[in-house]
Amino acid sequence: xxxxxxxxxxxxxxxxxxxxxxxxxxxxxxxxxxxxxxxxxxxxxxxxxxxxxxxxxxxxxxxxxxxxxxxxxxxxxxxxxxxxxxxxxxxxxxxxxxxxxxxxxxxxxxxxxxxxxxxxxxxxxxxxxxxxxxxxxxxxxxxxxxxxxxxxxxxxxxxxxxxxxxxxxxxxxxxxxxxxxxxxxxxxxxxxxxxxxxxxxxxxxxxxxxxxxxxxxxxxxxxxxxxxxxxxxxxxxxxxxxxxxxxxxxxxxxxxxxxxxxxxxxxxxxxxxxxxxxxxxxxxxxxxxxxxxxxxxxxxxxxxxxxxxxxxxxxxxxxxxxxxxxxxxxxxxxxxxxxxxxxxxxxxxxxxxxxxxxxxxxxxxxxxxxxxxxxxxxxxxxxxxxxxxxxxxxxxxxxxxxxxxxxxxxxxxxxxxxxxxxxxxxxxxxxxxxxxxxxxxxxxxxxxxxxxxxxxxxxxxxxxxxxxxxxxxxxxxxxxxxxxxxxxxxxxxxxxx
Amino acid sequence: xxxxxxxxxxxxxxxxxxxxxxxxxxxxxxxxxxxxxxxxxxxxxxxxxxxxxxxxxxxxxxxxxxxxxxxxxxxxxxxxxxxxxxxxxxxxxxxxxxxxxxxxxxxxxxxxxxxxxxxxxxxxxxxxxxxxxxxxxxxxxxxxxxxxxxxxxxxxxxxxxxxxxxxxxxxxxxxxxxxxxxxxxxxxxxxxxxxxxxxxxxxxxxxxxxxxxxxxxxxxxxxxxxxxxxxxxxxxxxxxxxxxxxxxxxxxxxxxxxxxxxxxxxxxxxxxxxxxxxxxxxxxxxxxxxxxxxxxxxxxxxxxxxxxxxxxxxxxxxxxxxxxxxxxxxxxxxxxxxxxxxxxxxxxxxxxxxxxxxxxxxxxxxxxxxxxxxxxxxxxxxxxxxxxxxxxxxxxxxxxxxxxxxxxxxxxxxxxxxxxxxxxxxxxxxxxxxxxxxxxxxxxxxxxxxxxxxxxxxxxxxxxxxxxxxxxxxxxxxxxxxxxxxxxxxxxxxxxx
Numbered sequence: 001x002x003x004x005x006x007x008x009x010x011x012x013x014x015x016x017x018x019x020x021x022x023x024x025x026x027x028x029x030x031x032x033x034x035x036x037x038x039x040x041x042x043x044x045x046x047x048x049x050x051x052x053x054x055x056x057x058x059x060x061x062x063x064x065x066x067x068x069x070x071x072x073x074x075x076x077x078x079x080x081x082x083x084x085x086x087x088x089x090x091x092x093x094x095x096x097x098x099x100x101x102x103x104x105x106x107x108x109x110x111x112x113x114x115x116x117x118x119x120x121x122x123x124x125x126x127x128x129x130x131x132x133x134x135x136x137x138x139x140x141x142x143x144x145x146x147x148x149x150x151x152x153x154x155x156x157x158x159x160x161x162x163x164x165x166x167x168x169x170x171x172x173x174x175x176x177x178x179x180x181x182x183x184x185x186x187x188x189x190x191x192x193x194x195x196x197x198x199x200x201x202x203x204x205x206x207x208x209x210x211x212x213x214x215x216x217x218x219x220x221x222x223x224x225x226x227x228x229x230x231x232x233x234x235x236x237x238x239x240x241x242x243x244x245x246x247x248x249x250x251x252x253x254x255x256x257x258x259x260x261x262x263x264x265x266x267x268x269x270x271x272x273x274x275x276x277x278x279x280x281x282x283x284x285x286x287x288x289x290x291x292x293x294x295x296x297x298x299x300x301x302x303x304x305x306x307x308x309x310x311x312x313x314x315x316x317x318x319x320x321x322x323x324x325x326x327x328x329x330x331x332x333x334x335x336x337x338x339x340x341x342x343x344x345x346x347x348x349x350x351x352x353x354x355x356x357x358x359x360x361x362x363x364x365x366x367x368x369x370x371x372x373x374x375x376x377x378x379x380x381x382x383x384x385x386x387x388x389x390x391x392x393x394x395x396x397x398x399x400x401x402x403x404x405x406x407x408x409x410x411x412x413x414x415x416x417x418x419x420x421x422x423x424x425x426x427x428x429x430x431x432x433x434x435x436x437x438x439x440x441x442x443x444x445x446x447x448x449x450x451x452x453x454x455x456x457x458x459x460x461x462x463x464x465x466x467x468x469x470x471x472x473x474x475x476x477x478x479x480x481x482x483x484x485x486x487x488x489x490x491x492x493x494x495x496x497x
Numbered sequence: 498x499x500x501x502x503x504x505x506x507x508x509x510x511x512x513x514x515x516x517x518x519x520x521x522x523x524x525x526x527x528x529x530x531x532x533x534x535x536x537x538x539x540x541x542x543x544x545x546x547x548x549x550x551x552x553x554x555x556x557x558x559x560x561x562x563x564x565x566x567x568x569x570x571x572x573x574x575x576x577x578x579x580x581x582x583x584x585x586x587x588x589x590x591x592x593x594x595x596x597x598x599x600x601x602x603x604x605x606x607x608x609x610x611x612x613x614x615x616x617x618x619x620x621x622x623x624x625x626x627x628x629x630x631x632x633x634x635x636x637x638x639x640x641x642x643x644x645x646x647x648x649x650x651x652x653x654x655x656x657x658x659x660x661x662x663x664x665x666x667x668x669x670x671x672x673x674x675x676x677x678x679x680x681x682x683x684x685x686x687x688x689x690x691x692x693x694x695x696x697x698x699x700x701x702x703x704x705x706x707x708x709x710x711x712x713x714x715x716x717x718x719x720x721x722x723x724x725x726x727x728x729x730x731x732x733x734x735x736x737x738x739x740x741x742x743x744x745x746x747x748x749x750x751x752x753x754x755x756x757x758x759x760x761x762x763x764x765x766x767x768x769x770x771x772x773x774x775x776x777x778x779x780x781x782x783x784x785x786x787x788x789x790x791x792x793x794x795x796x797x798x799x800x801x802x803x804x805x806x807x808x809x810x811x812x813x814x815x816x817x818x819x820x821x822x823x824x825x826x827x828x829x830x831x832x833x834x835x836x837x838x839x840x841x842x843x844x845x846x847x848x849x850x851x852x853x854x855x856x857x858x859x860x861x862x863x864x865x866x867x868x869x870x871x872x873x874x875x876x877x878x879x880x881x882x883x884x885x886x887x888x889x890x891x892x893x894x895x896x897x898x899x900x901x902x903x904x905x906x907x908x909x910x911x912x913x914x915x916x917x918x919x920x921x922x923x924x925x926x927x928x929x930x931x932x933x934x935x936x937x938x939x940x941x942x943x944x945x946x947x948x949x950x951x952x953x954x955x956x957x958x959x960x961x962x963x964x965x966x967x968x969x970x971x972x973x974x975x976x977x978x979x980x981x982x983x984x985x986x987x988x989x990x991x992x993x994x
Contacts, residue, residue, distance in 0.1 A: 165984040169991055196984045214986040393889055433991055434978045438932035481931045487662045487693045489711040494666055494930055 031467035032131045032148075034184055034449035035458050041132075042145035048133060050085040050141065053078075072235055077126040081133045082141060083477060083492075124150065124184050124237070131474065154406075156382055156421025157451040158187035158241065159444060161436075164194030164252065165428030167219040172433040174232050179441055179480045181236035183448035188233050189241045189286060189423060192221065195251030200226075200244075204275045207256035226279060241339070242280040245288025247323050277334040285331055290341035290362070292320055317347040324348070328355045339382065345374055360384055360423065368409040375415035383422040387447045389440060390427040398468065398485060399461045402446040407455075422451050438483035442472040528964035529628045529645075531681055531946035532955050538629075539642035545630060547582040547638065550575070569732055574623040578630045579638060580974060580989075621647065621681050621734070628971065651903075653879055653918025654948040655684035655738065656941060658933075661691030661749065662925030664716040669930040671729050676938055676977045678733035680945035685730050686738045686783060686920060689718065692748030697723075697741075701772045704753035723776060738836070739777040742785025744820050774831040782828055787838035787859070789817055814844040821845070825852040836879065842871055857881055857920065865906040872912035880919040884944045886937060887924040895965065895982060896958045899943040904952075919948050935980035939969040 032039065055074040128150065133143050159180055161168060177188060192200050198212030201220045210216045221229075230240045246253075277285065294316040297303045303319070312318045324344050331338045339358040348356065359374045360382040361367050367385035374381050386404040393400065401424075407416050424444045431439060445468065449458055458464060465485070473490035475482040529536065552571040625647065630640050656677055658665060674685060689697050695709030698717045707713045718726075727737045743750075774782065791813040794800045800816070809815045821841050828835045836855040845853065855877040858867045864882035871878050883901040890897065898921075904913050921941045928936060942965065946955055955961060962982070970987035972979040 166981055167986055167990070197986075215988075218990075219986060392894075397889075429984055430981055432981045434973070435932070435935035435980045438935070476931070483932045484663055484927055484929045487926055489664055489694075489716060491712075493664070493715075 031470055032128055033445060033467055033471035034452035035454070035467070036128060036148045036150035037454050037457075038147070038149040040147045045142040045144050048081075048141040048143055050078075050082040053082070069235060073126055077130050080130045080478060084135070084139055124152075127182060127184065131471075152184065152186075152452050153454065154419070154421035154451045156187055156423070157185045157448060158189045158382070158421065158423035159185050159440070160189040160191055160384070160423055160425040160427075162191045162194065162426065162428035162431070163199055163221070164191065164197050166432035167197065167199055167214055168428075168433055168436065170221070170225050170228065172436060173229055175480065176436070176440070177229070177233050177236055177238055178478070179437075179444075179475065179482075180238055182475060182478065182480070183445040184452050185424075185444070185448055186237055187239050187241050187421075187423070188229075189243060190229075191243045191245065191286075191427075193252060194245060194249045198252040198256065202275060203279075205257055208253060209256065211256035212252035212254075223279065230281065239282045239284070240280060241282055241284050241286055242276060243286035243288055244276055245286075245290065245341075246327070247320065248290060248292040249288060277331070277336050283335070283337055284339055284358070285336045286339045286360075287324070287327055287331065287344075288341060289320075289324055289344035291343065292347075294320075320344075321348055325355045342370060342374070345377075345379070358382060358420070362388075362425070364388075368406075371406070371419060372409040372411050372415070375411055375418040379418065381419045383419065384425050387422060387424040387444075388427070389424055389443055390429065390431050398443045398446040401443055402450060402458075402461060402464060404447070404450055405455065406450070422447065424448075437481035441475055441480055441482035442468060442485065443483075445471060445475075528967055529625055530942060530964055530968035531949035532951070532964070533625060533645045533647035534951050534954075535644070535646040537644045542639040542641050545578075545638040545640055547575075547579040550579070566732060570623055574627050577975060578627045581632070581636055621649075624679060624681065628968075649681065649683075649949045650951065651916070651918035651948045653684055653920070654682045654945060655686045655879070655918065655920035656682050656937070657686040657688055657881070657920055657922040657924075659688045659691065659923065659925035659928070660696055660718070661688065661694050663929035664694065664696055664711055665925075665930055665933065667718070667722050667725065669933060670726055672977065673933070673937070674726070674730050674733055674735055675975070676934075676941075676972065676979075677735055679972060679975065679977070680938075680942040681949050682921075682941070682945055683734055684736050684738050684918075684920070685726075686740060687726075688740045688742065688783075688924075690741060690749060691746045695749040695753065699772060700776075702754055705750060706753065708753035709749035709751075720776065727778065736779045736781070737777060738779055738781050738783055739773060740783035740785055741773055742783075742787065742838075743824070744817065745787060745789040746785060774828070774833050780832070780834055781836055781855070782833045783836045783857075784821070784824055784828065784841075785838060786817075786821055786841035788840060789844075791817075817841075818845050822852045839867060839871070842874075842876070855879060855917070859885075859922070861885075865903075868903070868916060869906040869908050869912070872908060872915040876915065878916045880916065881922050884919060884921045884941075885924070886921055886940055887926065887928055895940045895943040898940055899947060899955075899958060899961060901944070901947055902952065903947070919944065921945075934978035938972055938977055938979035939965060939982065940980075942968060942972075 055078070057070075128148060129143075132146055133141055135141055159176065161173065161176060163173075173188075180186075180188065193208075193212075197214045197219065198208045199214070199220045201209045201213075201222045203223060209220045213220045233240050297316055297319065307313065307315075307319055310319075310322065312322070324340065328338050328340075337357050339360055340356060342359055342361045342363060345356060345359045356379055358380040361370045361374065362384040363370065364385055367383065370385075371381050371383060383406050387401055389401070404422075406419055406422060409415075424440070424447045426436065426440055426444075446464075449464070469485055469488070472482045472485060473492070476490050477492040477495065552575070554567075625645060626640075629643055630638055632638055656673065658670065658673060660670075670685075677683075677685065690705075690709075694711045694716065695705045696711070696717045698706045698710075698719045700720060706717045710717045730737050794813055794816065804810065804812075804816055807816075807819065809819070821837065825835050825837075834854050836857055837853060839856055839858045839860060842853060842856045853876055856871045857879040858864050858871065859881040860867065861882055864880065867882075868878050868880060880903050884898055886898070901919075903916055903919060906912075921937075921944045923933065923937055923941075943961075946961070966982055966985070969979045969982060970989070973987050974989040974992065
């Protein structure tokens with residue numbers, strides 16, 4: 001088969017992907033999740049032979065053989081496309097050589113060309129292609145002739161993991177990144193610290209995790225762990241958005257830095273912020289800012305004295321605004337764009353919102369009213385309210401996360417464009433590595449399709465159901481412990497899990 | 498330490514267990530789950546050395562060395578009590594020899610004597626003992642001097658698994674049996690077949706699974722699988738109660754036996770029933786009988802003709818009663834006691850309930866009203882209504898399964914005695930091996946304590962919580978993927994999982 005790219009990939013996020021696969025066969029393709037914007041497939045099936053199959057670079061590709069990112073993706077997707085072939089028969093090392101050989105020799109006629117790729121094209125294109133390959137009863141691999149034109153509807157498609165309320169082992173985070181890439185999520189929002197524990201092992205403030213983590217050795221993320229997560233995510237086209245939520249949700253910070261949780265810890269913030277901006281390379285940083293308990297500040301005589309000095313009187317939202325503005329300014333001085341929870345927007349109503357840029361809407365009720373309000377103020381929005389997956393509900397409630405219409409509010413085209421995406425949140429009160437995967441998958445995939453695909457083509461729960469069931473079986477075969485959607489079974493049920 | 502048994506174990510179920518452990522230490526014991534009826538522990542701690550620790554048979558024990566059941570339990574609990582010691586350092590075979598050697602040499606002073614044991618005493622006694630052992634920060638093992646007198650409040654403490662709506666691999670069933678024994682459950686109610694699939698590979702009717710299973714080779718329980726489950730359960734003091742639910746819930750039966758789902762398939766029933774009674778040795782058998790769809794029978798001219806012949810007129814409950822009485826009689830002719838869902842009791846109101854013996858109450862609403870009614874009719878009751886764990890709810894809702902009072906209905910002492918126990922039900926619509934364990938544990942353990950322990954001592958959710966949290970950590974360390982109850986962590990979190 002052969003992929004002819006007629007258009008260039010747009011800058012990273014609004015990528016346009018084209019993939020044409022020739023030669024096809026008799027079986028119908030079960031489907032791709034999330035649904036591509038345009039997909040036409042023939043009934044003709046074409047056999048794929050893992051012994052001769054090869055990925056190759058296109059003649060006009062800006063990048064050629066030797067690009068580690070693409071080579072690694074080729075290796076990864078070779079295994080995903082031919083699970084039986086790679087399962088027992090190939091060691092990782094041998095496979096590596098084998099694939100390199102393919103790339104060099106690119107035996108006809110089975111070559112896949114990807115031209116002018118960028119991260120997002122690469123990962124999403126290979127992912128789409130891998131979902132098109134299927135096996136017959138004898139285990140032979142086939143792909144149908146398929147034409148696909150695809151691009152994401154929203155640029156920001158995130159999954160939040162909370163590693164403070166329960167510690168998640170690094171391997172659980174990496175596996176989540178794998179599963180995210182299968183559903184074309186592209187932002188891992190790492191809510192790394194919060195009240196219950198401080199697992200981030202800071203270079204500047206090592207005492208924070210030493211005293212604030214559940215355990216200073218086994219329940220921390222070292223600098224090397226963080227680098228590993230960032231690199232693993234990058235290989236899969238996923239950005240890591242760190243959140244160091246303040247000034248609320250900092251209970252665990254005070255354990256290691258006794259002078260930190262004082263009325264105004266602005267003095268300590270710059271160096272901490274600087275560390276965060278250098279450790280996490282992403283251009284965005286999440287500053288939190290939710291659920292600040294003013295009654296706590298009110299009770300503190302030092303806070304009250306500071307407020308009097310600053311001329312704030314008893315206006316605690318003003319104090320919070322002062323704090324947030326300071327930290328936002330520090331962030332932007334470090335060339336980062338800050339994201340805050342909607343609480344900050346709400347409290348800044350009285351003191352100006354000029355410092356803010358991206359607001360994450362998370363509260364329940366009429367969340368689209370808030371989206372409208374924030375975009376009207378000219379600020380960008382990430383929508384999280386309808387996708388709090390940690391809330392109770394049976395697995396089959398995936399439809400609840402599917403039937404969400406992020407732009408269904410009255411507003412101008414400009415306002416709609418300010419909605420940059422959405423995010424699935426998996427808060428950690430009742431979630432740890434024992435139940436994370438069946439809680440997150442495939443329900444998060446329902447949100448993923450909403451954020452990726454054309455809304456008109458994906459408005460029917462009934463039509464989506466068999467495709468999602470099939471996708472869930474693919475996740476299972478790839479080793480992701482995705483929960484069942486209803487009565488039934490998968491052909492390859494527990495080999496990967 | 499030394500266990501002196503002053504009373505004889507009562508027949509199997511109403512066992513009275515006594516265990517006295519001498520020598521003790523400084524740390525307090527965190528607790529035993531389910532709570533023993535009497536437990537007194539000293540603050541003195543006594544070290545346990547895995548190199549010299551030995552189980553031994555008491556002088557007056559009816560059974561002596563060489564009893565395979567007890568020897569196996571000793572081996573199992575040696576590993577559970579000394580997880581670090583056995584983790585990497587001992588192969589199974591070497592361990593076996595090592596333990597045999599301990600039994601032979603029984604080095605003083607660390608011997609545990611269990612006299613006049615029976616299955617239930619053995620398993621529950623060893624389980625209790627294993628929960629009393631703890632480690633200090635250096636990994637050394639300790640036990641405090643403890644006096645325990647214990648016995649189960651109810652004789653029937655069941656867990657239902659549904660292997661029809663989703664197939665559960667045998668290893669998932671075996672692991673469930675392990676976890677059940679840790680919570681002192683003693684009945685595995687195997688809802689083995691139902692409408693969606695027929696995974697039981699029958700000797701008499703092989704076509705049933707060939708055509709009725711999700712897959713005739715990978716999604717079936719062979720005769721050898723069934724024997725393995727029964728034997729594994731028996732080793733852990735657990736009975737296997739099979740359920741072949743009829744006349745409703747038989748959709749999958751018709752796929753393999755085209756003449757089976759006819760108006761009256763009484764002719765086919767005896768041989769099938771005979772097979773079931775011979776394959777499953779337990780003296781109880783669950784006949785189902787729930788949710789019969791009379792409109793289906795009504796639509797069938799053959800059914801109507803049969804009813805006319807029998808003089809039933811249009812009385813479908815009478816037809817159902819006729820069917821159930823027949824199958825109950827066949828069951829009792831095979832020396833088995835039958836259990837039926839409450840629907841059968843409800844429909845037999847008009848035709849006499851003499852054939853019935855045990856009724857399982859499962860419907861919601863005022864379930865204690867039904868318990869009262871059934872016991873008033875002189876029939877035994879198993880209570881399931883409050884323990885449908887597959888229904889949606891956050892993990893921390895364990896309290897909902899804990900605050901259940903099975904005897905809180907107005908009735909005579911005789912009536913109360915007819916409540917023989919309860920059962921946790923895990924129906925399979927949205928449950929398979931990907932999410933079974935965190936859904937079942939530790940929430941089922943809450944029900945287990947209700948069924949085992951003294952109600953007065955275990956009425957407080959607040960008091961129970963830290964003990965259950967500790968027990969959940971024990972489950973995790975033993976490799977049971979038990980879900981979290983709230984924010985926090987376990988010291989040994991993911992080694993076993």
